[in-house]
Amino acid sequence: MTFALQPHYPLQALNTFGIAARADFFAELDALADLPDLLATPQAQQGPVVWLGGGSNLLLTGDVAGLVVRMALKGIRLLKEEHDSVIVEAAAGENWHSFVRHTLEAGWYGLENLSLIPGTVGASPVQNIGAYGVEVKDCIEEVVTAELDHGGRERILTNAECRFGYRDSVFKHEAAGRLLVTAVRFKLSRTPRLITAYGDIDGELSRMGISHPTPLDVSAAVMRIRSSKLPDPAKLGNAGSFFKNPIVDSDVAEALLQRYPKLVNYPAGAGKTKLAAGWMIDQAGLKGYRDGDAAVHERQALVLVNHGSASGADIVRLAEHIRSVVRERYGVELECEPVVL
Numbered sequence: 577m578t579f580a581l582q583p584h585y586p587l588q589a590l591n592t593f594g595i596a597a598r599a600d601f602f603a604e605l606d607a608l609a610d611l612p613d614l615l616a617t618p619q620a621q622q623g624p625v626v627w628l629g630g631g632s633n634l635l636l637t638g639d640v641a642g643l644v645v646r647m648a649l650k651g652i653r654l655l656k657e658e659h660d661s662v663i664v665e666a667a668a669g670e671n672w673h674s675f676v677r678h679t680l681e682a683g684w685y686g687l688e689n690l691s692l693i694p695g696t697v698g699a700s701p702v703q704n705i706g707a708y709g710v711e712v713k714d715c716i717e718e719v720v721t722a723e724l725d726h727g728g729r730e731r732i733l734t735n736a737e738c739r740f741g742y743r744d745s746v747f748k749h750e751a752a753g754r755l756l757v758t759a760v761r762f763k764l765s766r767t768p769r770l771i772t773a774y775g776d777i778d779g780e781l782s783r784m785g786i787s788h789p790t791p792l793d794v795s796a797a798v799m800r801i802r803s804s805k806l807p808d809p810a811k812l813g814n815a816g817s818f819f820k821n822p823i824v825d826s827d828v829a830e831a832l833l834q835r836y837p838k839l840v841n842y843p844a845g846a847g848k849t850k851l852a853a854g855w856m857i858d859q860a861g862l863k864g865y866r867d868g869d870a871a872v873h874e875r876q877a878l879v880l881v882n883h884g885s886a887s888g889a890d891i892v893r894l895a896e897h898i899r900s901v902v903r904e905r906y907g908v909e910l911e912c913e914p915v916v917l
């Protein structure tokens with residue numbers, strides 16, 4: 577047994593919002609073999625356990641009663657090589673961006689648009705992370721999980737069984753608290769199939785003087801775009817986009833577009849339209865809005881930031897203000913993206 581249960585443990589360095597809070601007990605899981613023992617501890621039995629990845633999609637609104645476990649499982653291995661593709665498995669605790677760079681440098685393509693997303697590999701399928709026209713589900717073959725009610729018994733889910741949606745999966749619903757992601761198996765291509773028309777990737781590549789981009793070039797362009805808009809959590813606490821882009825019936829979107837012809841929107845399947853929440857918040861005059869140390873980021877209105885000593889409650893109050901302004905002005909409900917504990 578290599579884990580230690582540490583009481584009254586500070587979590588400020590373990591959540592990218594930089595919120596000061598404590599866990600009654602804390603442990604780090606760095607070997608899968610330890611999971612059954614960990615699950616058998618009285619602290620885990622009393623449950624529910626909070627499983628932490630990079631803490632980059634989390635808002636702590638107070639101390640956490642009970643056990644918090646940081647997933648620190650490491651390892652990347654090539655499971656299968658085919659003519660044009662590979663299956664590569666990465667353990668849940670691997671840093672997402674380091675893993676993406678590792679794949680690109682190995683000549684395994686598909687994740688380049690998802691460069692520089694904070695967090696861990698294990699969190700990536702839970703909210704089906706996405707950026708610049710790609711979602712992680714596009715490259716996931718299988719997700720390896722541990723059944724928490726059965727002492728950590730292994731259960732492997734196919735892509736279809738994960739029921740991926742926009743920032744959504746089975747791990748946020750029926751499997752929440754029951755299946756713990758321990759590793760993810762990706763199917764990556766040896767042939768680049770670049771998606772550069774989305775966002776400003778093409779524009780950024782031409783500013784970089786690149787006319788025939790490689791996947792590593794696309795990764796570099798995405799990194800430049802993200803760094804120019806999104807705050808670095810090491811410098812300014814945040815959890816990425818705080819709200820999901822709302823998906824509404826297309827007739828609702830049509831009516832809104834009559835009033836706001838510039839409202840940025842995207843088709844979202846039959847009869848549905850996705851609206852850019854960042855645009856709506858920005859146009860409502862809230863970009864840069866500050867309430868104490870809780871604020872709307874100055875360069876991306878979908879991102880809320882902690883200027884230093886904001887509490888989780890301060891961020892929640894700011895989020896409620898934004899939701900009510902957006903509801904009043906556009907008649908649209910915004911849904912929080914991070915997990916609020």
Ligand code: EPU
Binds near residue numbers: 775818820853858876
């Ligand atoms: N916009 C504004 N003002 C703002 C912010 C955005 O006018 O303050 C406009 C932009 O000009 C653009 C549109 O709104 O026309 C969309 O903005 P952007 O491309 O920055 O992306 P987003 O919809 O705000 C989503 C993801 C991001 C992902 C980007 C890029 C969600 C919730 N967020 O943001 O993901 O990086 O697209 O693909 O879907 C995250 O989930 O944490 C995240 C950062």
